[in-house]
Amino acid sequence: MTFLHFLILSSIVFIIGLVGLMMNRRHLIRALLALEVLFLSVHLLFVSSSAFLGDLQGQVMSLFVLGVGAAEVAVGLSLLVLFYRRYQRTDVDDIAQLKG
Amino acid sequence: MTEILFYMLAVGTIGCTMAALFMPQVMESVLFLIGAFFNVSGLFLLLGAEFLAFVLIILNVGAVALLFLFILMTLNVSITKGGFYKKPPMVIGGLLLIEMGVFLILKEHTVPVLVKTTQSNTHALGEVLYTHYIFPFQIMGVILLTAMIIAVGLLWEKGRRHKRQEHQSDVKASDRLTLTNPERGKGIKR
Amino acid sequence: MLLSFLILTLFLPLFGALIPGKYVPVGCLLLGTLSSLLLVITFAADPMSSPVILFKWMGAIDWGLSIDAMSVTMVTFISLISCLVHVYALEYMAEDSRQRQFMGLLSLFTFFMLILVTAPTLIQLFVGWEGVGVCSYFLIGFWFEKEAAAKAALRAFIMNRVGDFFFILGIVGHFWGTFPTFVGVSFLLAAMAKSAQIGFHLWLPGSMEGPTPVSALIHAATLVTAGIFLLLKLSPFLESVPPILTVAGYVGGVTALFGAVMAFFQKDLKRILAYSTASQLGIMMMAIGLGAVNAALFHLITHGFFKALLFLGAGVVIHLYKGEQDVTRMGALGVKAPVVYAAMLVGFLSLTGMPFFAGFFSKEMILEIAFHQGSFVLLTLALLTAFMTGLYATRVMWRVFHGGKGKQGSFGKVSPLLSTPLVILSLLSLAIGYIGYAVWGRLLLSLPFPAPLSFSGHITVWVSFAGIFVGYALYGVLPHTSVFLKEKFPALHTFFVQEAYGDSLCQGLFVKPFQRFAKAMAFLEGRIDHDGPMAFVRGARRIHHILGRLQTGHICHALYGLVLGLVALLLYGVCQ
Numbered sequence: 001m002t003f004l005h006f007l008i009l010s011s012i013v014f015i016i017g018l019v020g021l022m023m024n025r026r027h028l029i030r031a032l033l034a035l036e037v038l039f040l041s042v043h044l045l046f047v048s049s050s051a052f053l054g055d056l057q058g059q060v061m062s063l064f065v066l067g068v069g070a071a072e073v074a075v076g077l078s079l080l081v082l083f084y085r086r087y088q089r090t091d092v093d094d095i096a097q098l099k100g
Numbered sequence: 101m102t103e104i105l106f107y108m109l110a111v112g113t114i115g116c117t118m119a120a121l122f123m124p125q126v127m128e129s130v131l132f133l134i135g136a137f138f139n140v141s142g143l144f145l146l147l148g149a150e151f152l153a154f155v156l157i158i159l160n161v162g163a164v165a166l167l168f169l170f171i172l173m174t175l176n177v178s179i180t181k182g183g184f185y186k187k188p189p190m191v192i193g194g195l196l197l198i199e200m201g202v203f204l205i206l207k208e209h210t211v212p213v214l215v216k217t218t219q220s221n222t223h224a225l226g227e228v229l230y231t232h233y234i235f236p237f238q239i240m241g242v243i244l245l246t247a248m249i250i251a252v253g254l255l256w257e258k259g260r261r262h263k264r265q266e267h268q269s270d271v272k273a274s275d276r277l278t279l280t281n282p283e284r285g286k287g288i289k290r
Numbered sequence: 291m292l293l294s295f296l297i298l299t300l301f302l303p304l305f306g307a308l309i310p311g312k313y314v315p316v317g318c319l320l321l322g323t324l325s326s327l328l329l330v331i332t333f334a335a336d337p338m339s340s341p342v343i344l345f346k347w348m349g350a351i352d353w354g355l356s357i358d359a360m361s362v363t364m365v366t367f368i369s370l371i372s373c374l375v376h377v378y379a380l381e382y383m384a385e386d387s388r389q390r391q392f393m394g395l396l397s398l399f400t401f402f403m404l405i406l407v408t409a410p411t412l413i414q415l416f417v418g419w420e421g422v423g424v425c426s427y428f429l430i431g432f433w434f435e436k437e438a439a440a441k442a443a444l445r446a447f448i449m450n451r452v453g454d455f456f457f458i459l460g461i462v463g464h465f466w467g468t469f470p471t472f473v474g475v476s477f478l479l480a481a482m483a484k485s486a487q488i489g490f491h492l493w494l495p496g497s498m499e500g501p502t503p504v505s506a507l508i509h510a511a512t513l514v515t516a517g518i519f520l521l522l523k524l525s526p527f528l529e530s531v532p533p534i535l536t537v538a539g540y541v542g543g544v545t546a547l548f549g550a551v552m553a554f555f556q557k558d559l560k561r562i563l564a565y566s567t568a569s570q571l572g573i574m575m576m577a578i579g580l581g582a583v584n585a586a587l588f589h590l591i592t593h594g595f596f597k598a599l600l601f602l603g604a605g606v607v608i609h610l611y612k613g614e615q616d617v618t619r620m621g622a623l624g625v626k627a628p629v630v631y632a633a634m635l636v637g638f639l640s641l642t643g644m645p646f647f648a649g650f651f652s653k654e655m656i657l658e659i660a661f662h663q664g665s666f667v668l669l670t671l672a673l674l675t676a677f678m679t680g681l682y683a684t685r686v687m688w689r690v691f692h693g694g695k696g697k698q699g700s701f702g703k704v705s706p707l708l709s710t711p712l713v714i715l716s717l718l719s720l721a722i723g724y725i726g727y728a729v730w731g732r733l734l735l736s737l738p739f740p741a742p743l744s745f746s747g748h749i750t751v752w753v754s755f756a757g758i759f760v761g762y763a764l765y766g767v768l769p770h771t772s773v774f775l776k777e778k779f780p781a782l783h784t785f786f787v788q789e790a791y792g793d794s795l796c797q798g799l800f801v802k803p804f805q806r807f808a809k810a811m812a813f814l815e816g817r818i819d820h821d822g823p824m825a826f827v828r829g830a831r832r833i834h835h836i837l838g839r840l841q842t843g844h845i846c847h848a849l850y851g852l853v854l855g856l857v858a859l860l861l862y863g864v865c866q
Contacts, residue, residue: 001106001146003212004204009110009143011200013117015193020121022189022849029172030121031845033129036164037117040140043156051147054215056228059152063229066152066159067240071247073164077171078251084175192853199860207864 006048013041027091028083032076039069102146109146112139130168137161147214151222293342295329296355298322299365300404303372307397312390315397316380319373326369333362341410356410360522360587364407367591370718371511371598372400374711378602379503381707382609386501392432396507399425403512407519412461415523419457419484419516423450426513430500442496449493453483453517464527474534477524478541485517485571488545492792494568498560502605505560509567510598515590518574522590525583539579543671546572550678554685555786558615559604562686566641567597569675576668577656585659588726589652595722596640596648599715603634606708607690617686621693629704631691633712638683640719642754643676650751651723657750673753680757681764688765 017037024030043062050058116136123129137160144153217224229237282288299322306318339358347353355361376396383389402425406418424447431443460476463469481487486494494514498505508514521528521538528534549569556562570593577586608615610627624631640647643654653676660669764772776783785791 001102001214005106005110006143006147007204008201009113011204012114012197015196015200016114016117016121018196018853019189019193020117022192022846022853023186024121027126029126029168030129033126033133033168034121036133036160037120037136040113040117040136043152044140044143047144047147047149047152051149052212052214054212054217056224059149059221059225060228060233062152063155063225064236064240066155067244070159070164071243073167074247074251075254077167078254080171081175082254188850192850192857195857196853196860199857199864202864203860 003048003052006044006052010041010044010048013044014038017041028080032073032080035072035076036069039065106143106146109139109142112136113143127169127172130165130172133168134161134165137165148217149221151225292329292332292336292338292357293355295325295332296357296362296365296408298325299329299369300355300401300408303397303401303404307394307401310390310394312380312393315393316373316376318397319369319376319400323369323373326366330362330366333357333359343410351413352411353414354410355408357408361408363587363591364519365404367594368400368403368407368511371594372396372403372507374598374714375503375507375510375602378506378605378708378711379501381705382503382605383501388432392429392501395425395428395432396503399429399507399512403516406516412464415520416454416457416461419520420454422513422516423447423454426450426497426504426508429504429508430497432500432504436499439499442493442499446493446497449483449490452490453480456480456483457520470527470531471533474528474531475537477520477528478534478538481517481521481575482541483517484520485514485575486568487517487541487572487575488548488568491545491549491568492789492796495556495561495564495789498558498564502560502601502608505564506598506601506605509564509601510594514567514571515594518571518578518586518590521575521578522583522587525578525581528578529581535579535581537579539576539665539668542572542575542577542579543668543675544572545569546576546675547671547678548572550675550682551786552789554678554682555783556789557618557787559607559617559620559686559690560601560615562617562682563597563600563604566600566679566682569679570597570641573653573656573672573675576672577659580656580659580663580665580668582656582659585652585655589656591726592640592648592652592719592722595715596637596719599633599712599719600637600641602708602712602715603630603637606630606704606712607634609708610704617689620690622691624691627704629709629712633709633716634687634691636716636719638687642680642683642758643750644754645751646720646723648719648721648723648726651727654750673750676750676754677757677760680754680759681761684758684761685765688761692766 017034017040020037021031021034024034042065046058046062046065050056050062113136116132116139120129120132120136123132137156141153141156144150144156280288302318302322302325303315306315337359341352341354341356343352343354345353376393379393379396383392386392399422402418402421404418406415406422409415409418427443427447430446431440433439434443456476457480460473460480463473463476483490497508500508528538546569549565549567549572553562553565553569556565570589574586574589574593577589606627607620607623607630610623610630611620614620636647640649643649657669657672660672788794
């Protein structure tokens, strides 16, 4: 159980989250889930480095990320509801209004 | 002992996250995500970060995952089958994995050893958080408040005095529940 | 004291121009004239000549007022004429709906001319020069509903712009201090354009499309005198370049004769006076060429008075005929409007240089200088001019005021607002010669010939008299002679009536080639545009179409980009 193990674990989780995010074509909600997974890998990285380096900064940062993540989920889900209200579905592919 | 625990939890984390992202039913995905949270908090405990381990469970499981479930239940979306893009994400993910592996394993690193602290983790964190990080901490609170206001503001509908969950009506009792009067000896045919 | 009077005189017209109203400009001009009279009295008591610098611009260029005999004289003269023209315009333009605008423009015109004559530096002089040009554009084109007026205004403006161009060249050259001949030629061309010398004279008859008060102001005090004034101001410099002076003399002489001949053949009353102005300006130019600066200034001022008188009189005549300007359709007005008759008579006698009238003193002086300097070509030109002047003056007087076939019917009474300036100008035309010669000239300008004008027993007067006599013979005694001559030499007659084909020449020499040049340039410009900047535009558009496809608006595509970036970054990290 070395720092390297944690690094590898957190990068694997990160890649899983990223691939999940890219694969998903239907649900906005699943994209939000993938974001949660990405957050999770970041937490893992922060906390492990904090523990191995003996510096509490990492844990403090993790705490802040937790707060920001919660805020993100709240806003994201309310956007989802809004989107659903307007279009009666949650397909990511249909959101193409960013096109210039 | 810790080695075994670490590997168990690591495998659990990877399995749960994969399941969370690739299960066809969104509802199941959320449940696996909760599993992943538990595994990660176990890892935190191994690292000696008790406070964050419990906060992770309280916040992510108690608030975030619950919010997901709440939304899933109120919106009628969990029934749609999830479609996936297959090849390009896999290729890119594989590339990333190889690169990270090369980066982490082949390059030389100075690997620090786990530092044991005598002080309780929560105590130490509190001392730092309320002295040195007091302003960022307060700002985080403001961010959360802002998020709340945004969430309310986005879903505000004009001309309505009382907030009411309109989409309750989307899921009717008849969608979920069928009241039948089965004939004796024949059962229910669907 | 002196300075405050000068500033008051200078800026009252501007104030009048800025305050809308019919009577405000007139009041301002009256006050300004009063102040200018006080100014000249103060100055006569204590002559000085030094520019007063009010402030500096960009650290190098002075803005101020030059106080010397010439500028004080000019200021008084301009204010006086302008004031009378304002009073006259009050009645003359009473039926025009835009009279207030007209009065304001007149005041502004006066202001810029005053700036011009008090300028201590060439730059400030240029400001006045440009201002005068712009105001003349507005005033000549005041009745812009008439196409002819709009065109005439444009023509005057463009001709003036040509002068401005040379003026700027001259300023730049003067600033460098090299090529004195080049600088002299530039200034001479600028002055020729402004003062309507031959070659640049075409805009002057055209400017007659403006209202008569404007004509009076332009021809007497403001616009055309600017060119002469410029050369007067630069005379110390010009004297260092004798060839320029010689050229100026010949240009002046030729213009003088040309103007007088053209005036004889015109039918339009105001055009006759316009050519007469060109002719008199030619005489001034000739005086400058002879180096007789003060004589030129003297003639400028006497001419200003009697030409203003003539124009204002002509305006009354036109008013009485209800817009008719053709002298061949007039006649026998002398009995019906005696005041106008008397005023015009004084004006024309002054113009021809009859003894005791204003023109006599100044013209005689210039001719005498020519005689003494032995430039007999110029003298001959001037004498011929004097003869022709007598001839056309008689022709106008006879056609308008005597003649048999006048338009019958009742004429209205001449309003006192119209006749008062006429009377004042008549008296001044009578008196200004004496005042100028005896008092003002002696005191301020130290005119070169203190002795009475005695050149060869007043040969100028006799020549003019001969002109008048021949004119009387042609029109009064033998009225058929002119018709006979016209039928005998039709080509010659057409040549003169068509103003020496000046318009056609101008069209053929400048307008047409320029149009062709402009067309070629437009074509070339189109090609350059098409292959230059527009090619870039097209290329950019093409690239934009290609790159625009990358931007689909789908979130997952943006995500792919993001992740691919991450892959590339890591690859870089690995390879290092």
